[in-house]
Amino acid sequence: MSVEKKIAVVIPSFRVRNHILTVISKIGPEVSRIYVVDDFCPEKSGEFVELNCQDTRVSVLRHLENQGVGGAVMTGYQAAIDDGMEIIVKVDGDDQMEPHLISNFVAPILAGEADYTKGNRFFDLEEIRAMPKLRLFGNSVLSFMTKLSSGYWDLFDPTNGFTAIHRDVAKHLPFTKISRRYFFETDILFRLNTLRAVVMDIPMDAKYGDEVSNLKVSKIVGEFLVKHARNLIKRIFYNYYLRDMSIASIELPLGVLLFLFGVIYGGYNWVYGLSIGATASSGTVMLSSLPIILGGQLILAFIAYDISALPSRALHKRISSFRKYSEKK
Structure with missing residues (x-):
């Protein structure tokens, strides 16, 4: 893969001073630019990289206040877009x-098979034994919630931060609306679904060292539940009532009404x-149970339709085709 493909890497930097130079040193020659985003790091990681890294591909971007991983990635995305990069990888x-x-x-995006790729540490059942059991359970729950709210039923490991995106798709993301902190990886999937972008999982191994996670599960469970519910409602409204019928x-409103009537x-x-x-009486039992059964069947039919309605044609290919057509005119 050549440098002419204009591949950029964005590295959010917050309390990773002990690892950042190692990460940069492992990035191969297929990458044209590397953006290290110092998210108001108390360890001054941006300054540390500038003083100790000799890689000419590296640019350090700084935030004057901490914006979270989402804010750091959006800053990196914008810089890569401004520099004319084609594929933007986040590590x-x-x-x-x-x-x-x-x-x-990067390969599926360049081949026109996907708009956005993300890592999946659950692909190899032998490798996931290295993952802490609590984190494994948490990821399983989050994955199911993300399937519901994002509409990408074929994806797993939603909090995986190893991702790549095509520039033309990144340009259409609502940068100011995407969650800035730990909900970022999940929220961007919801945004991609509303654009009808193709997302693909890429198998990778789980790896854990001496890093310290800033994520406290007990503090974000309630927040995540609320945001997942909000995104689910928005996605259903956008995809099934606003943009298409x-x-x-x-099936969905009729099923919900029948189910609720039967229960109440x-x-x-x-x-x-x-x-x-x-x-x-038997009539009362039938009048309550029949709507529950019919409503449940209609809700399941909606879910089956939703699962089958995954985007299949890469958005950036459609944008490229439209651009070529407009230029000919």
């Missing part, structure tokens, strides 16, 4: 990721029957 600075895999992440647009009606009559010591 963490804690040396948990292997930069020699960059070619694997399909049979699924009818049945619950009310059950409580009422207990209070007077009477047994519900």
Whole structure:
């Protein structure tokens, strides 16, 4: 893979001074530019890189206040776009990721098969034994929640920060709306789905060293639940009512209404029957159970439709085709 492909790497830098130079040294010649984003790091990692790194591809970008990993990545994305880079890869600075895999992440995008690629540490069942059990469970739960909110049902390991994106897709992301902190990786998937971008998992091994995570699961569970629910509602509205209408647009509200009617009606009559010591009639039971069954079936039908509705044609290829057509006119 040649340098002419204009591949850039963005490295958010916050409390990774002990690892950042090692990460940079592992980045191969296929990469044209490296953006180290000092996210108001208390260890002054940006200054440390400038003083100790001789790689001419490296540019240090600084934040005057801490913006979180999302803010750092957006700063790197914008710099790469301004410099005319074609593919933008994001690698963490804690040396948990292997930069020699960059070619694997870039290849599907260059081939027109994907707009955005991300790592998946769960591909090899033998390798995930190295992952701490609590983190493994947490990732499984987060993956299911992300499937619901983002619409990418074929993806796993949503918090994986090893990613690559095509410039033309990055340009269309709402930089000011994307979550700036730990919800960033998940939120960007939701944004990509609203653009109908193709996202692909890239297998990689789990790697854990002496790095210290700044993420406290107990503090973000509630926040993540709220944001996932918000993104799910937005995605359904955007994809099934604002931009397009399909049979699924009818199945979901009808299914929810029937299900809720059955639950509320049945619950009310059950409580009422207990209070007077009477047994519900067969008609009452049918009138409550039938809507629940039908509603559940309609909701499952909507989910099946949603799973089958994954984007299949890369957005950047569509943008390129439209651009060529416009130039001919």
